[in-house]
Amino acid sequence: MSTNRRRAGLAGAAALTAVLALAGPAAAHAEVEADKAQALAENVTLTFVSEAESASAGFREVRVVLPEGIAPADVSLGKAPKGWTLKTTADGYVVGGPALKTGVDAEYEVKVRQLPDADEVAFKTVETYGDGEISRWIELPTDGEEAEQPAPLLKLKAAAPGATPVAPAPSASPAPSPSPSANASVSVSAATATEAAEKKKDDDGSSTGLLVGGAIAAVLVLGGGAWWLVKRRASATGG
Structure with missing residues (x-):
């Protein structure tokens, strides 16, 4: 009788553990946090963490596609692994440098000029290891179902009263020079x-x-x- 009760207790514990494991949130392999998670907040510091999964190499670079409302020119690098730099791309940026040690998570910060006016923003992320292995965290949840390789999501509070989008950052451009046709006309004259x-x-x-x-x-x-x-x-x- 005691043996049967013991087996029943073990089976119940195992079933409960399985249920809790399934009900719990899936492990985040790439995530983002903000010091001011609010729509239209200015000069926001975003902290990104990519969990190391490779057993043979460390991270070499992390590429991020910025959400609509954040321009690549409005992002600057804060804290980052030693030797890592930021390079802007057409739709985001790449942070990378010397490969990290195997098993070390890639953690860095960027400062954003202003967050967009939205409920949440996604930062699709592609991670590259020193041996060329690539991990893509670019999927968005659909119909309430969690994605298998979810992109880092940042939920935002409603914008503060009176908050408005700032003007686009000025871009340095060389002074316009006289057109070749004008120069040619002057020379000919x-x-x-x-x-x-x-x-x-x-x-x-x-x-x-x-x-x-x-x-x-x-x-x-x-x-x-x-x-x-x-x-x-x-x-x-x-x-």
Whole structure:
């Protein structure tokens, strides 16, 4: 009788343990927390943790796709593993550097200029290990069912009264330079003006030379005619 009761007690305990395990939340392999989890909050520090699962290599980098309402230019790196840096991408950023030791979780912080006006935001995450292994935590819950590889989710409180979206961050852009066509037009105009001036100068010089030459020729002709006339008169008188 005591043996049967003991077996029944063990079976009940095992069943209860199984039920509790199934009812409990699934282990989070990538998660995010905020120091101000509120819609439209400004200068928010987000802390990301990626749980190490590989038994052969450590994390090398973590890529995050930002939710709508957060621009890559509005994110800056805070605390991070030694040697890790942040590089922005078209839809988010990549944090990485020297591979961590095997079994060490990847934990880092980023500062966000402002959170979007939403109830929750998802940060799809792709983790890469030193040996090339990749883990993707990019799935979103559908129809109330938990995803197998869920993206880190951050639930936000309602925005504070009077909170509004800030203006987009100014982006540095080089000063506009004159268009090539404008430069070309200026150069051509200048060259044309110079050429015209030189041509006019040459024409003026040529005209002056012709006038001087013509005057000299006229003087010579008149002088020769006068000499011939004087000589003829002299000959006639002598005769």
